Structure formats: structure tokens, C-alpha cells
Amino acid sequence: MSTTISALSDEAAGISTVAALMGHPTRAAILAALVGGGALPAGTLAQIADVTASTASEHLARLVEGGLLTVVSSGRHRYFRLRDASVAQALEAVSAVSVSAPARRRTAGPSPEMRLARSCYDHLAGSLGVGLADALLRQGVLLPGERAFELTAQGAVRLSALEVDVASARTRKRLFSPTCLDWTERRFHLAGALGAAILQRFMEARWVARRTDDRSLRVTVAGQRVLQREFDLDLPPAP
Numbered sequence: 001m002s003t004t005i006s007a008l009s010d011e012a013a014g015i016s017t018v019a020a021l022m023g024h025p026t027r028a029a030i031l032a033a034l035v036g037g038g039a040l041p042a043g044t045l046a047q048i049a050d051v052t053a054s055t056a057s058e059h060l061a062r063l064v065e066g067g068l069l070t071v072v073s074s075g076r077h078r079y080f081r082l083r084d085a086s087v088a089q090a091l092e093a094v095s096a097v098s099v100s101a102p103a104r105r106r107t108a109g110p111s112p113e114m115r116l117a118r119s120c121y122d123h124l125a126g127s128l129g130v131g132l133a134d135a136l137l138r139q140g141v142l143l144p145g146e147r148a149f150e151l152t153a154q155g156a157v158r159l160s161a162l163e164v165d166v167a168s169a170r171t172r173k174r175l176f177s178p179t180c181l182d183w184t185e186r187r188f189h190l191a192g193a194l195g196a197a198i199l200q201r202f203m204e205a206r207w208v209a210r211r212t213d214d215r216s217l218r219v220t221v222a223g224q225r226v227l228q229r230e231f232d233l234d235l236p237p238a239p
Contacts, residue, residue, distance in 0.1 A: 018066070018090070021062065021063060021066045024059065026049045026051050027059045029048055029050075030056070030059060031091055034080065034082050035082070035120065037119060038215075039081035041077060042056055042060055067083055069082060070082075084174070087121075089121070092182065092183045096184075110183070110184050113218075114215075116216070118216045119210075120215075121191075122200075123190060123191045123192070125180070126182065127235060129182060130182050133188060135232060135233050136155070142177070142190070148179060148192070150177065151177055162201065162230065165200070169194050172193035172196075175191075175192040175193070176192050177193070177194040178192045179191065206222060207222055
């Protein structure tokens with residue numbers, strides 16, 4: 001077997017393994033509940049997936065063993081979260097593909113709140129995330145790339161002026177500015193350390209605020225003003 005064929009076989013095996021882990025309805029529900037970047041206990045995840053505690057434990061063990069989840073301990077309590085941002089990006093991309101794929105039965109789509117603005121692990125997604133990425137490209141803050149955006153020198157100055165911690169983002173042991181296929185928009189938004197720094201700044205400045213029931217974000221009045229003034233970005237009124 002040639003080196004190329006062997007590499008393709010390994011890649012196919014990896015895809016098959018991950019797809020099998022994500023594909024079970026219970027595991028898919030658990031993963032979807034964690035895409036926002038939070039950590040939840042097994043009991044809460046069992047309720048979300050509508051299964052018994054023992055069934056949830058079995059699926060959680062498989063997800064941890066498969067490298068999609070990690071366990072965080074706090075005293076006697078154990079919480080589960082996605083291993084890292086790359087898992088969230090994979091889930092977001094799979095969801096984007098599933099929007100246009102034929103389904104056996106019609107299911108309710110994402111809510112208007114989720115479409116407008118949400119967190120994808122630790123960065124902005126939805127109309128806000130894609131719209132902001134488009135604006136940063138138009139303004140020369142970012143340059144397009146095949147798998148990642150490139151932050152320009154003037155872009156770094158511009159974001160730093162908005163108090164986005166670009167310098168700290170550069171020191172993170174993760175990809176700096178990769179693209180991420182948006183679930184609802186089916187276009188790319190900004191992920192990675194830079195995307196996380198932007199969301200952190202938006203949260204600290206109260207330009208966006210988390211909702212209590214899911215990973216959707218509410219764009220505040222102050223946030224709408226900043227988005228319009230700095231990025232010429234007009235979002236529809238918050239639902």
C-alpha cells in the first residue's frame with residue numbers, strides 16, 4: 001500500500017470514528033448542549049438528552065474516551081465540557097451541512113435568537129459573527145485565507161484601539177485566527193484565539209450579553225451603536 005493510500009485510509013478511519021461518536025442521537029444532544037463552551041454535570045446533560053442517568057453516563061464515557069469531551073472536577077462534583085474549540089468548530093460545520101441535507105422528518109430549525117447572535121465555544125457566531133467577519137475583511141483588518149484569516153498590521157492597531165487584547169491572543173497555544181463554518185449562515189466567521197479575544201471584549205463591554213436558556217447572545221443597545229459606528233453593521237432588532 002502506498003504512503004498516500006495509507007494516509008487516506010487513516011483519515012477515513014478517523015472520520016468514521018468521530019462520525020459514529022457524534023451520530024448517536026443521545027451523544028449528539030449532549031454535544032450540542034456544550035457547543036457554547038460551558039461545562040455541565042452529568043445529571044443536567046441526562047435531562048437535556050432525555051435519558052436516564054445511567055444511560056447518560058455510558059454515552060459520556062464514550063465521548064471522553066473518544067476525545068470529544070473532557071472532565072473538569074470541582075470538589076466532589078464532575079463537569080463535562082468539549083475538549084477544545086476544534087470540537088466545537090467540527091460540530092458547527094456538521095450542523096451547517098445538515099441544514100441543507102435531506103431529513104427523514106422535519107424538525108424545528110434554530111430560533112431567531114440563535115440565528116442572530118450566539119457563541120460557538122468561545123467566539124461569535126450567527127448573523128453577528130459572519131457580519132463582523134465580513135466587516136473586518138472590508139475594512140482591511142483581516143485578509144482572507146483558505147483556512148484562516150490574516151490579521152493585518154493596521155488591523156491589530158484598530159482592534160487594540162477597541163481594547164481587544166490582541167497581544168495576549170498571540171501568546172495562546174492555539175490557532176490564532178482560523179475560519180469556522182457557521183451553522184446557520186453557512187459562511188465563515190472568525191474563530192481561534194483572536195475570535196475569543198473579540199467575544200471577551202464584547203462581553204466585558206456589555207455589547208452582548210448571554211441569555212439564560214441557550215448559547216444565544218443578546219446584542220445590547222450599546223452594542224448596536226458600536227457595531228454601526230465602528231463596523232457599519234446594522235443588525236435586526238433583538239428578538
